[in-house]
Amino acid sequence: MSLDTVVEDVREEARARAEAIRGEGETRAEEIESAAEEDAAEIVETAETEAEREAEQLREQRLSSAKLEAKQKRLEARREVLGDVREEVEAELADLEGGPREALTRDLLEAASEEFDAGDDVRVYGRADDRELIESILEDYDGYEFGGEHDCLGGVVVESQQSRVRVNNTFDSVLEDVWEDNLREISNRLFEQ
Incomplete structure (x- = not known):
């Protein structure tokens, strides 16, 4: 066996080994990429769910705040009316x-x-x-x-x-x-x- 044959055999074996490593690397890269895509999809879904929950909470808070503000304005208006009525009664008593x-x-x-x-x-x-x-x-x-x-x-x-x-x-x-x-x-x- 000549040296050229040995070198060629070693090269062939190295190519085969490199091809196998590259195949394993591609397979591993695809697995990693697939897992990353699944993780990303899960993160997006979780983020969307959280965003919807936060949006609903914000809507509820704003609605609650608006209802409270409306109630306070009604109470303030009622206090003003009661104050006006009391002033009228006082004026009538003073004018008696x-x-x-x-x-x-x-x-x-x-x-x-x-x-x-x-x-x-x-x-x-x-x-x-x-x-x-x-x-x-x-x-x-x-x-x-x-x-x-x-x-x-x-x-x-x-x-x-x-x-x-x-x-x-x-x-x-x-x-x-x-x-x-x-x-x-x-x-x-x-x-x-």
Whole structure:
């Protein structure tokens, strides 16, 4: 066997081995490429699912936020309407005149007077515009005198140093009590829920 034959045999064997390695490499590369494509498809599917989930969450959050904002605006509008109604009631109480004002003032003073003992020196305070009305009513009460002005819609504030009692029977305080006690009903009537 000649050297050329040996060299040719070695070359042939090297070519065959190289061809086998290249075939294995191509097969392995195809397997890797196939696995990578499967991984990529899985990643894309997961990303799409996650994106859809996040989009749905975002939509739900925005919808929830919009509903909350609408509810807050409705509540704010209702508060404004209730405030307007209260202002109208206060204006009507302040404008009350004649017999109805006198009767209401008498009733409030009579209710307050139950808190004081006979012989107490009692001071009665009221709205500046009601001074004459209060002084005329006080003519029926011994030991009671007009004590001065009180900033209110009407009614009286009655106090005595001896008994250390102060009774606030102003239109304002009565309105506040009635308003608080009946706010739900007032709201239901206004907004018919």
